[in-house]
Every structure is written in structure tokens, then in C-alpha cells.
Amino acid sequence: MENNVDPTSDDRLMSRLALGETDALxxxxxxxxxxxxxxxxxxxxxxxxxxxxxxxxxxFIAVHDMAPxxxxxxxxxxxxxxxxxxxxxxxxxxxxVRRRLLRESAGESSPAMAWRKEQSPIKKVEQRETIGLxxxxxxxxxxxVLMLHVVEGLKGDEIAQLLNIRPKTxxxxxxxxRQQLLDSDLAKLWQQTGDNS
Amino acid sequence: MTNPCAHLSAYLDxxxxxxxxxxxxxxxxxxxxxxxxxxxxxxxxxxIIDFAETAEQSQTTGTAAARAELVDRVGRNRPIRVFTPxxxxxxxVFTSAVFLLAIGFIALYRPAPPTSHGETPLPARTADAxxxxxxxxxxxxxxxxxxxxxxxTIETAADQRLITRFAGLRIGVxxxxxxxxxxxxxxxxxxxxxxxxxxxxxxxxAAEQTVTIEFNGHTVRVIGTRLITRREDEHxxxxxxxxxxxxxxxxxxxxxxxxxxxxxxxxxxxxHWESLSATDLALMDTLLAETPDSHQPPKGGKPAKYSPxxxxxxxxxxxxxxxxxGQRLTLSPPLPRTVRKNPSTQDRRRQSGESxxxxxxxxxxxxxxxxWIIQGRLQQASTALDEHLAHTPNDHRAWHLLADCRRKAxxxxxxxAALDKVIDRAPPxxxxxxxxxxxxxxxxxxxxxxxxxxxxxxxxxxxxxxxxLAAEALLRLGRSQLALGNTDAAKRTFGKVITDHNGTVAASxxxxxxxxxxxxxxxxxxx
Numbered sequence: 001m002e003n004n005v006d007p008t009s010d011d012r013l014m015s016r017l018a019l020g021e022t023d024a025l026x027x028x029x030x031x032x033x034x035x036x037x038x039x040x041x042x043x044x045x046x047x048x049x050x051x052x053x054x055x056x057x058x059x060f061i062a063v064h065d066m067a068p069x070x071x072x073x074x075x076x077x078x079x080x081x082x083x084x085x086x087x088x089x090x091x092x093x094x095x096x097v098r099r100r101l102l103r104e105s106a107g108e109s110s111p112a113m114a115w116r117k118e119q120s121p122i123k124k125v126e127q128r129e130t131i132g133l134x135x136x137x138x139x140x141x142x143x144x145v146l147m148l149h150v151v152e153g154l155k156g157d158e159i160a161q162l163l164n165i166r167p168k169t170x171x172x173x174x175x176x177x178r179q180q181l182l183d184s185d186l187a188k189l190w191q192q193t194g195d196n197s
Numbered sequence: 198m199t200n201p202c203a204h205l206s207a208y209l210d211x212x213x214x215x216x217x218x219x220x221x222x223x224x225x226x227x228x229x230x231x232x233x234x235x236x237x238x239x240x241x242x243x244x245i246i247d248f249a250e251t252a253e254q255s256q257t258t259g260t261a262a263a264r265a266e267l268v269d270r271v272g273r274n275r276p277i278r279v280f281t282p283x284x285x286x287x288x289x290v291f292t293s294a295v296f297l298l299a300i301g302f303i304a305l306y307r308p309a310p311p312t313s314h315g316e317t318p319l320p321a322r323t324a325d326a327x328x329x330x331x332x333x334x335x336x337x338x339x340x341x342x343x344x345x346x347x348x349x350t351i352e353t354a355a356d357q358r359l360i361t362r363f364a365g366l367r368i369g370v371x372x373x374x375x376x377x378x379x380x381x382x383x384x385x386x387x388x389x390x391x392x393x394x395x396x397x398x399x400x401x402x403a404a405e406q407t408v409t410i411e412f413n414g415h416t417v418r419v420i421g422t423r424l425i426t427r428r429e430d431e432h433x434x435x436x437x438x439x440x441x442x443x444x445x446x447x448x449x450x451x452x453x454x455x456x457x458x459x460x461x462x463x464x465x466x467x468x469h470w471e472s473l474s475a476t477d478l479a480l481m482d483t484l485l486a487e488t489p490d491s492h493q494p495p496k497g498g499k500p501a502k503y504s505p506x507x508x509x510x511x512x513x514x515x516x517x518x519x520x521x522x523g524q525r526l527t528l529s530p531p532l533p534r535t536v537r538k539n540p541s542t543q544d545r546r547r548q549s550g551e552s553x554x555x556x557x558x559x560x561x562x563x564x565x566x567x568x569w570i571i572q573g574r575l576q577q578a579s580t581a582l583d584e585h586l587a588h589t590p591n592d593h594r595a596w597h598l599l600a601d602c603r604r605k606a607x608x609x610x611x612x613x614a615a616l617d618k619v620i621d622r623a624p625p626x627x628x629x630x631x632x633x634x635x636x637x638x639x640x641x642x643x644x645x646x647x648x649x650x651x652x653x654x655x656x657x658x659x660x661x662x663x664x665x666l667a668a669e670a671l672l673r674l675g676r677s678q679l680a681l682g683n684t685d686a687a688k689r690t691f692g693k694v695i696t697d698h699n700g701t702v703a704a705s706x707x708x709x710x711x712x713x714x715x716x717x718x719x720x721x722x723x724x
Contacts, residue, residue, distance in 0.1 A: 022268050038253035064271040131244045151249040175206045
């Protein structure tokens with residue numbers, strides 16, 4: 001049965017990793033490095049480039065450590081996304097004093113800020129920045145659920161299983177996040193920029 | 198689908214299926230609001246996906262060196278993490294708990310605690326130095342040799358209290374009190390209360406053994422009890438009993454039995470009864486509470502070490518608890534003996550036709566009834582009291598005893614009727630205490646909160662009277678108001694308890710009630 005599984009699939013790579021084949025981790029790293037970094041930047045925009053690299057490594061080390069316990073019952077990408085968001089939260093908790101002291105300088109050098117300036121056209125950037133601000137205004141738990149639902153395409157039950165919370169809680173968070181996005185003042189601004197473009 | 202707009206969220210979450218989904222799709226065609234929101238959300242969702250993808254694409258990929266470093270890091274023989282963060286957390290919790298338990302154990306059972314918090318262990322006579330004069334414990338915790346008369350004093354400042362142990366006797370000296378130790382011989386410990394309040398706990402040893410206290414010219418016989426003595430000034434003093442029974446032989450020859458929960462107030466030439474207030478009980482508990490600084494009782498029959506001012510003695514031990522009962526304690530400041538009412542005075546008044554405000558019942562019959570009530574012979578006591586009241590219907594003491602009797606028998610209506618008689622006949626102070634008792638019965642036993650509120654309000658409204666249960670009465674008033682649904686008034690009353698009686702047990706209960714009310718309100722607002 002195992003022969004039917006794509007040898008390059010994420011689950012297969014995780015099985016190999018669980019057996020001690022560290023090369024599989026390299027494959028996963030190449031495949032999901034950008035996604036992990038984007039998630040880290042998304043949850044901690046003030047993270048410096050060096051920190052992003054370091055925390056990314058920690059995420060994959062965690063993947064390696066958890067490989068024997070990994071169960072291929074949900075998307076690997078979503079599972080990895082959950083680990084990344086938790087690592088980002090850990091980083092925020094550990095460095096809140098330093099971030100308070102160095103808030104301005106951290107903001108200048110963050111890669112999360114940098115990519116927004118590189119994009120074009122202008123309207124698109126504005127619209128993307130607006131949606132970024134709207135997402136940033138959401139509470140972390142709501143944002144987490146929303147991103148898993150919208151970006152990763154997970155359903156409520158899958159998110160509940162992944163985050164170890166009740167499905168009803170997922171629906172509540174999702175509902176509140178959506179309400180906040182739709183009813184915020186930035187939504188009107190975002191809509192206007194979209195209409196103008 | 199009664200309100201289709203309410204299912205917008207379920208539709209967007211793809212929770213609607215079958216007919217429900219089709220119905221909502223039809224609704225979308227008709228409802229411009231829902232359709233606009235769905236359209237906006239679709240756009241927004243696309244934008245979020247675009248945002249995430251762009252963020253991902255904009256990330257620089259790591260170098261081959263970074264990948265190699267990662268593989269190298271995980272490929273190293275890293276130690277197995279036996280102690281995961283969760284395990285470490287639990288280990289820390291466990292260690293803390295063990296540490297706290299150890300601290301508590303040491304605090305409870307250390308033999309010679311040091312002096313702190315301004316509390317001074319009372320010096321006691323040591324077995325090896327029976328003739329040496331005892332030391333004097335002052336409020337500053339210093340000791341000094343006793344006077345040539347062999348007497349010593351224990352004086353506490355306004356912010357200090359003291360607790361000590363003698364054989365079979367624990368003494369808690371309240372704030373700003375002065376106690377003179379006249380004699381501490383086996384079986385004959387004598388004290389003199391010169392000022393303030395002292396709580397006593399006498400260890401019961403045997404039914405035939407008693408502790409006798411001479412107090413203000415009166416003699417108090419104690420049978421294994423906890424009592425409190427108070428001297429407010431040269432005329433006014435009191436004896437209250439928290440458990441057991443005390444017999445007070447007045448200087449005039451009369452005898453009073455102070456039973457559990459009763460307070461005998463000796464005010465100049467008169468005496469009257471009050472219920473032992475919650476304040477007095479709390480004070481007694483506070484004074485007699487074992488603290489880390491208080492002297493601990495001997496364990497396993499071994500003589501306890503005595504530590505003057507917290508220092509362990511080299512040779513000194515407390516005398517064995519051989520005969521704690523039968524010792525004679527004197528709590529008698531040389532007060533002017535204002536005779537209350539001796540028979541000759543009464544006879545003179547009777548002959549001259551003066552009215553006597555004192556209850557008319559013979560003390561012996563009243564005391565007998567009280568003893569019967571203590572012994573549980575309620576029917577006998579009730580019959581005797583009824584007979585007694587048939588002749589002297591204005592004897593408020595008898596009515597009070599009858600109320601006690603009926604209350605113990607569970608006859609709440611009868612008890613309330615008797616308390617009404619007390620309220621009508623007794624002096625204002627006693628009548629007010631009876632109002633509190635009546636309010637308690639109305640509240641707890643009859644659930645008639647209007648009547649309870651009337652009684653507690655009357656108790657609290659009594660001016661120029663000492664109201665030892667004011668905090669408790671306010672708390673109970675608030676509870677009755679709450680039971681009647683008057684939440685705002687209850688909140689105000691609880692707030693008044695907290696403001697006016699801060700630091701009392703009632704205040705902490707009121708605070709809890711307020712918290713409960715707030716949490717109920719919160720849960721009602723946010724189901």
C-alpha cells in the first residue's frame with residue numbers, strides 16, 4: 001500500500017523523517033521555507049530578517065522532533081502553518097521587552113514591511129496594504145482561524161482538530177473575524193481603492 | 198428558514214447543505230444586503246489569498262548553507278528531550294508544592310519559634326527553676342526580671358497581640374491590654390486583668406476537674422471551655438463563652454451561669470445578658486489562633502520547650518501538664534466593688550415601694566432552667582419557664598431563655614413570639630440583640646425576608662447602643678434584599694459592609710456576594 005503513495009508527497013517525506021532520514025527534512029525545507037517565513041512575518045511583522053531565519057530553522061527542527069508523532073490526517077501544509085504561528089507567538093512572548101524598546105528600528109528592517117514596497121502597481125499595493133492592516137487588526141486567534149480557512153482552505157472541523165479546539169469555537173472565531181473585516185472602516189477604504197483601480 | 202439573513206455566516210462557512218443552501222441562494226437573489234456582503238467577502242477573500250501568496254513569494258529562499266545547517270543541526274546526536282517544557286513546568290509546580298508544604302510543616306511543628314510580628318511568647322515557669330521569679334514580657338518583646346513581689350505583667354501595645362500557653366491553658370492577650378500574672382503554681386494560676394481583652398482556652402481534662410477564675414471580686418468556674426474576658430473600665434466588664442460553660446459567682450453572692458454563645462455584661466451594679474457577638478467570636482479566634490510565633494503544645498506527652506522571647510532555653514522546660522484543672526486564676530483588678538443588688542438592698546427597696554427594674558425571677562430557678570437547656574432537657578425547662586413567667590411575665594431573662602429553649606426545640610414561631618416579649622420588656626441593649634436574633638430566624642428558618650429586613654433595620658437603627666453584630670446584620674440585610682429581588686439595594690448594602698467594616702469576616706463575605714452578582718450579570722450579558 002505504501003508503494004502507491006507518492007514518494008515525494010509530504011506525508012511520505014514525514015515518514016522518512018520519522019525513520020531518521022534527515023534528507024527528507026531538506027526536501028520539506030525547500031518546499032515550505034517561503035510559506036513558513038511568510039507566516040512568521042505575518043504574525044510578527046516586526047521580526048528581523050535574522051530572527052526570521054532563526055525561527056524558520058526552529059520550526060523545521062520542531063517538525064523533525066514531532067515527525068514520529070505526525071499523523072497524516074490533515075494537510076501537512078496546514079499542520080506546518082500551525083507550528084509556524086505558534087513559534088511566532090513564542091517569539092513575540094519572549095521578546096516583548098526588546099520589541100518595546102526597539103520598536104522603531106525593528107519596524108524599519110522587517111522583511112514583512114519590505115515586500116510591500118516592492119510590489120506594483122501602486123493601487124494594488126495600496127489595496128494589499130489595506131488588507132494587511134485589516135488582518136493585523138484582528139485578534140491573533142481569529143486571524144489564525146481565518147487564514148487557515150481562507151488561505152489553506154481548511155474546513156471548520158479540520159481547523160478544530162489542528163488547533164485542538166472545539167468546532168463551535170472555530171465557527172465563532174471565523175464569524176467574528178469576518179464580521180470585523182466586513183464592518184471595519186478600512187473595508188470601505190479597501191473597496192474604494194479596488195473600485196478606483 | 199425564518200430569518201434567512203441570519204444564515205449568511207453559515208453560507209459563507211459552507212455549512213449549509215441541501216435545501217437550506219438552495220433556499221439561501223434564492224434569498225440572495227432577493228436580498229441586496231446579503232448579496233452585497235457576499236460579494237464583498239468574495240473580493241476580500243481573494244485579496245487575503247493574494248496577500249498571503251504575495252507575502253510567501255516575496256520571501257527570499259534560504260541559501261544552501263542554511264539548508265545544510267538545518268540538516269546538520271537535526272542530524273547531530275542531539276540529546277533526547279526527556280524534560281520537555283511541559284514536564285519542566287509540572288516539575289516546577291511539584292517542587293513549589295513540596296517546598297510550600299515543607300515550610301508549612303516547619304511553621305506548624307517547630308519547637309521554639311522565634312519572636313516576630315511584635316508577638317511575644319509569654320514566659321512561663323520552668324520545672325528546674327520553680328522558685329525563680331518569672332520574667333516580664335513587655336510589648337517590645339523584651340524580658341526583664343520580675344518584681345520582688347514575684348509578679349509580672351504582660352502589656353501589649355495598640356498594634357500588638359500576644360498568645361501563650363500554660364499547662365492546659367492557652368491565653369490570647371488582645372491589643373492594648375495589660376495582664377498581671379500573680380501566681381503560676383500547679384493548680385493555682387492567678388491572673389489579674391488590668392486593661393483590655395483576654396481570650397482563654399482551657400483544655401478539658403476530666404469532668405470533675407475545673408478551672409476557677411476570680412474576676413473582679415467574682416469567681417468564675419470553668420469546665421473545659423473557651424471564653425473571653427473584657428475590662429472596659431473600672432465599672433464595666435464582661436465574660437463571654439464560646440464553648441462549654443462558666444459559672445460566675447458574683448461578689449454579692451449571686452451566681453450566674455454563662456453558657457455557650459452568651460455574654461454576661463457586668464456594668465457597675467447591674468448585670469445583663471447578651472448573645473456572644475460574631476465580633477467577639479472572631480476576636481477570640483484571632484487571639485487564640487496558633488501562629489508561628491506562638492508556643493506549641495507538647496507532643497506525645499513530652500514536656501514542651503519553653504522559649505522566652507523565642508530563644509531556646511538550655512535547661513528550661515515547661516512544667517508537665519499534670520493538673521491544669523483546678524488551678525485558680527485571678528482576673529481581679531482591685532476595682533471598687535459596686536455591689537449589684539444584694540438581698541438587703543432588694544429588701545430595702547421592696548419595703549420602700551421602689552420599682553425594681555431587675556428581672557423578678559429567682560436566680561436559682563432561672564439558672565436551673567438554663568442548665569436544663571444546656572443538658573437538652575428542653576421540655577422540663579420549657580415547663581418551668583412557663584410556670585415562672587405565669588407569675589413574673591415581665592422577666593425578660595426568662596423570655597430570652599424560653600426563646601432559646603424553643604429555638605433549640607425547632608419551634609421557630611414560639612421562639613419568635615418569645616423574642617417579641619424580650620424586645621418589649623428588656624432594656625434597649627438586650628432588646629436590640631433580640632431583634633438581631635429574631636431577624637436571623639425570620640431569614641433563615643421562615644424565609645420571611647420582609648420581616649427579617651424590618652428586624653435587621655431596627656437593630657442597625659438603634660442609636661447610642663453598642664451594636665457588636667452591625668456588620669453581620671448589614672450582611673444579612675443585604676441577603677434578604679437580594680432574596681426579594683432588590684439587587685441594587687443589596688449591592689449598596691454589601692458595599693456599605695465593605696466600606697464600614699473592612700477587614701471583618703462579614704466584609705469578605707459581602708465582597709464575595711458582590712463578585713457573584715457581577716459574574717451573574719456578566720454571564721447574563723454574555724451568554
